[in-house]
Amino acid sequence: MKKLFAFLKPYRLPIGFVLALVFLQSLSDLYLPTLMSDIVDHGIVQGDTSYIFKIGGFMLLVAAAGGLCSIAASYFSAKVAAGFGKLLRGKVFTHVENFSLQEFDKLGTASLITRTTNDITQVQQVLTMMMRMMVSAPMMCIGGIIMAVSKDAKLSLVIVAVIPVLAAAIFLIARQGMPLFKAQQKKLDHLNLVLREGLTGIRVIRSFNRIEHEQTRFRAANRDLTDTATKVNRIMAAMMPVMMLVMNLASVAIVWFGGIRIDGGHMQVGDLMAFLQYAMQIMFSLIMVSMMFVMIPRASVSAARINEVLDMVPDMKDGDRAHAEQAQLHKGYVEFQDVAFSYPGAEKPALSGISFHARPGETTAIIGGTGSGKTTLISLIPRFYDVDQGRILVDGVDVRELPQADLRSKIGFVPQKAVLFTGTIADNIRYGKEGATMDEIKHAAETAQASGFIGEMKDGYDSVIAQGGTNVSGGQKQRLSIARALVRRPEIYVFDDSFSALDFKTDALLRAALKRETGEATVLIVAQRVTTVMDADRIIVLEDGEIAGMGTHRELMNICAVYREIVSSQLSETALREAMGAEEADSGNGEGSLSDAGGSAQQTEAGFTLRNSADASEAGFVSRNAKEGTS
Incomplete structure (x- = not known):
């Protein structure tokens, strides 16, 4: 997928805006639990109402700023992803137009359509997520850990114990899903092929009463794709319950051990609340990473299929010889x-x-x-x-x-x-x-x-x-x-x-x-x-x-047996003799009886009838008014 990132060069400035805005949004999200901790420890515990309003108002400003940054980041990331998709589709289409028919035969029209539409859409969707999450998720995770440790280092051991469990779950589920995503795209190709043949060949299908057969083909391809999609979604769907279970267990452990720390006088209530929120932020950042792991395998398969098209070098190399260098022969030789x-x-x-x-x-x-x-x-x-x-x-x-x-x-x-x-x-x-x-x-x-x-x-x-x-x-x-x-x-x-x-x-x-x-x-x-x-x-x-x-x-009637066979299978014996007679007669005058427009038109009116070998024996078609047509 890295090779496709070259199409992001025209959008470097908007990407910079997205990263900066996501960075500011992450800072606001990390700062809010600390402000809430201060309200609890210094405002509520001490009964200082003015402090509560002061810090609460500041929290609203920070939250509003974070929200604006999030909206702006979404706008720019969508714009970049849409532009990336447009450039990539244009590149693939232009590249495919240079293929010889051999390359078309190798990849198949249905597959090329899928790669230009569905596969690029998959990459485009992942790009939107990556621009938002590749800064947000690591920063929220690392920043959350730092802030949690600053609140209570010993209680952070709960987070240290939970992170490997989450990472292992993400790894196992992603490893199961990757091969299925690849199979899913291939089966989508096959479904497109069956659908395309069914729609473009509808006249033939109806004329031979093969509608049921085509419906069976489509149902089989559709069921095959559905079964694969269901299987992969079932695997990926298991990720969220696992994440939520681990998060809830971690929350219980934090509250349990946090209560013990507060009872021992080593921690304040506000710090525990802030710690719990930082723990949730860390967990959610890992869930965001897991969501990327859900989409990245499929997008990487799609990217590989797109790269296969872009990397395919046409067998046909364009020549560079100018018109002026051409030999002095008649044009069109x-x-x-x-x-x-x-x-x-x-x-x-x-x-x-x-x-x-x-x-x-x-x-x-x-x-x-x-x-x-x-x-x-x-x-x-x-x-x-x-x-x-x-x-x-x-x-x-x-x-x-x-x-x-x-x-x-x-x-x-x-x-x-x-x-x-x-x-x-x-x-x-x-x-x-x-x-x-x-x-x-x-x-x-x-x-x-x-x-x-x-x-x-x-x-x-x-x-x-x-x-x-x-x-x-x-x-x-x-x-x-x-x-x-x-x-x-x-x-x-x-x-x-x-x-x-x-x-x-x-x-x-x-x-x-x-x-x-x-x-x-x-x-x-x-x-x-x-x-x-x-x-x-x-x-x-x-x-x-x-x-x-x-x-x-x-000449061919005299020297070529294959040509004589073709002629005899199409012209009746009478018409053939008449045509040969006219040819010989006109050859003496240096003219071909069939070489002028009038001869051709008269030949048609004369009824030079075509028949294949089967029709010849059954119908015995003969030329009518042959003499009039060849005279």
Whole structure:
């Protein structure tokens, strides 16, 4: 926890105020029993009323001053603790943003949320107590002992006998509680994980009637956390009764032996009353210490978890190569040179031996079966992960040598799972370019074929997107994600299966619009549909993380068995023959029938129907009006 105290540096002055105020409060508390002793011994015993009023009034002033000091100390300590929590949360959040996806996978999203919220709150609460008690408790204990000894040294032996008993009780209870606090935080992580999955996956849960199963999971995690919390609280709850028992026994012993001392003429009644109060102050100071021992173990566990995040050094080091140092190539040039990549703990590489280039003005498509490494491949371009072997060049420079911000400013990335943020539609599109004008936003939306459904919404571009984009369809989310990338006007466009939720007509119209909009940029498309990639300048076929074939559609149909399998599983035999015939006919004219927008749109209208292998045998879908579509 000491390492986290570095975040207290901006609050050194308020901390100084807290310590000074607590010191003055402790002095007032230690002085009051002596004043009361004087009132009894000199005022009440001797019947001096004026002395009683005089010292009593002074006691009121001392008590009021102590109260004001206590209020001010509470204010400053709360302010310091809240500021500390704010700085620490900001630091953790900023640090986590620099993690690669590997670090996210290692710690887990649910755990990171718990560490940023609950764990920091635990440390913050202990900090508030420490600032009040780390001065007050020792001073009250030591000062109380000194004052008690000054009243009667022999009677102080009762306190000497009691303190080790209290210390032993605190030690034993704290030792039992520490492992349980650690387990409690881990079980809180698990509960957050189950809760998060249950809430974010509610549609899937309901669609498969798994509500009862999820309730059982939540009840099990909740019961596990509750049992641990009950056990640790039961142990800690035993501390207070033990303390009170020892204190009451000590009070009885002080009164008993004090009475004997008074009867022997060695002590006055007022001194005994003061001694009893000092003894109670000593005991209460130890109880304050015990309360800190209750909270410090849990806070230390939380601090260790926070430090684990802060100490985690991202595998990805930021490059420092400036734009001016880059090779004089076309902007947006991307090249893979014998790239290999493995996920941590994986039995075999996700990618191996990947080499290709993508030039500005060209469209490079990536296709392959599920798990072939398509998403992994394009995730390496913006450095979501770093390669294990080989190099990835952007504008002729290794991406590891470029500052991550500079690299990603060149890329318009549309992820496989469309992610929208809470806010308006305009805000979500503007996320791609902070200073985008309304005209730019509308142009991007029109290109992404999103302007139609936006215009139908009540507030248009000011319509509010719910958390997670739950108030728009999957296709609409994809089009807004595409518009967000388009408004940026980057050098490189990366579309990770970003057309899967679109119907064929919208898909064709969108690709036609993209062709016009991205004419000078490098475009990389990951897709499952053959019709989406057929008109690409270069198609890369992946199988088990390796390149099984690379070329145009016609070339791959001749040389790549994997590609032929994919095509045959999606296009009917008639449509396939028609497409191949059109390709060959147009190749003589130096044109690809599917390379222009019109061809794509006609292809859709012609009814090039997709079917998977199961659907093919059952439905036997065939192209309708194929000749009209390919003519």
